[in-house]
Amino acid sequence: MSPSYVAVLSHPGAARAFGFALLGRLSYGTVFLSLTLALTATAGSYALAGGVLALFGLAVSVLSPVRAWLVDRYGPRRALPPMAGLYAALLGCLAVLTWQPGAPWWLLAVLAAAAGGCSPPLGPVMRTLWSDLLGDQRLLQRAYSLDTVAEELLYIAGPLLAGLVAVVVDPAAGVAMSACLVATGTFALVTSPAMRPGAAPAAARRRERGPGVRALFTPVVVAAALGLCLGALTLLVVVFAQRQQQPAAVAWVEAALSAGSAAGGLAYGAIAWRASGAVRLRLLAAALGLAVAAAGAVPNLAGLAGAAAVAGLFVAPALTTAYLLADELAGPRNRTQAGAWVNTAFNAGNSLGTAGAGLVVERLPLEWCFALAGAPLLLVAIITSPRPRRDVTACCRPSPLPAPSSCPPRCPARARRARRPARPPRSRWPGPARSPGRRSAGSP
Incomplete structure (x- = not known):
């Protein structure tokens, strides 16, 4: 019988640590919209606000493996508090500067880039903690599925919360709220009982040898292709809705994609x-690439919402499997880095996908753009497939029979046996050979 999600959260300390991690990760769902609104209000320019926000996002994505390496090197209880403290302090400075208009744009850019470089990798840390807490692979699959679905829901609830705070109080208050969320969640996570058992194994893991992040080709490449696909799909949905004269319907299509992803992730973890x-x-x-490519053939927004829901069934399972495979391949010494590399690849692919879709959407029919959006996933599914190899060990194995004709002509073992001189037959007796009629001395 497969273990349930209740069994995952019933593990000692798991529910508490997971709740604190989600509280801190909610900051990443609120901070981007809050910064966008606050920077636009204080700078009075969408171009300046977009540039500062791009620096923030670039620092978050590019330096994520470095921050994850620090966590693997020193342990989360030593590495996370300084990161969270600096990140929250820098966001607090941005909140103060953007509360009133007229702040220097260069100072905002420096603070935003520094804040992005200090953001604590709470997602990879939580996934590593799941691996430390749960020894059963089936429980771990459920935990990763639950984690992926919950993280996706945070990125839906976060902008809604940020928009509410911006309307009721001020956009800069949303930036300050993001700082409080990440500080509270991180410090509560590192002091939770679930972190204490992992402190000793973390020191031991630093002395172990593992394959490292070079072995992560398959999950990282698939995560990048997944980001490309979803980033392009986001823009294509907007263009489709605008051409249907219903731009507000974009929210329904995005909701259908998220609902399908949540359902698919929970079902995937249960199998x-x-x-x-x-x-x-x-x-x-x-499967996801085919679903996105087929979405371009629908005639209206209702059909597009249905196609998005079908495509969403594969989003959370694909991300969950990428994280599981990265955790398996990276070894115990650098599992946090493995999750960070998958995150970085997905975020970079998402940005490139949106930019690429913007370049081709005015030059190609929309149906072709949907097909191009799904093409990267189909391509990586082919690239990462194992290649068949000829088994040369059977023909190179010593045998009294002659080597088969299928043996490679330059087989090293066969060539060595051909050059080896023939040995004289060895006698069955340990001593010198005797003639058949001779007896040894002392015999009767």
Whole structure:
């Protein structure tokens, strides 16, 4: 019988640590919209606000593996508090400067870039903590599915909360709220009982040898292609709705995508899969690519919402499998870095996908743009497939029979045996050979 999600949260300390991690990660759902509104209000220019926000997002994504390496090197209880403290302080400075118009744009850019570089990697840390807490692979699959779905829901609830605070109080208050959320959640997480058992193994893991992040080709490449696909899909949905003269319907399509992703993620975690993680990841990537490519053929927004819901069924499962495979391949020494690399690849792909869709949407029919959006996932499903190799060990194995004709002509083992001189036959007796009629001395 497959373990339930209740069994995951019933593990000692798991529910408390998960709740604190979600509280801190809610900051990442509120901070982007809050910064956008606050910077626009104080700078009076969308171009300046967009540039400062781009610096913030670039620092968050590019430096994520470095911050994850610090967590793996020193442990979360030593590495996370300084990051969270600096991040919250810098966001607080941005909130103060943007409360009134007229702040120097260069100072805002410096503070935003510094804040992005200090953001604590709470998502990768929580996934590493799941691996430390849960020894059962089936429980770990459920935990990762629950984590992925919850994180996606945070990115839906976060902008809603930020918009409410901006309307009721001020956009800068949303930036200050983001600072309070990340500080409270991070400090509560590192002091939770679930972190204490992982302190000793963390020191031991630093002395172990693991394959490192070089082995993460498949999950990182698939995560990047997934980001490309979803980033392009976001813009294509907006263009589709505008051409249908219903721009407000974009929210319904996005909601359908998120609902499908949540349903797919929860269902995926509940199934005991027999196929390996690499095989599942390739199949999920191909299915999502086909679903997005087919979405361009729908005639109206209702059909697009339905297609988005179908495509969403594969989003959370694909991300969950990428995180699971990265955790498996990275080894115990750098699992936080593995999750950070998957995050970075997804975020970078998302940005590139949106930019690429903007370049082609005015030059190609919209149906072709949807097909191009799904193409990266189909391509990586082919690239990451294992290649068949000829087994040369069977023909190179010593055998009294002659080597088969299928053996490679330059087989090293066969060539060595051909050059080896023939040995004289060895006698069955340990001493010198005797003639058949001779007896040894002392015999009767």
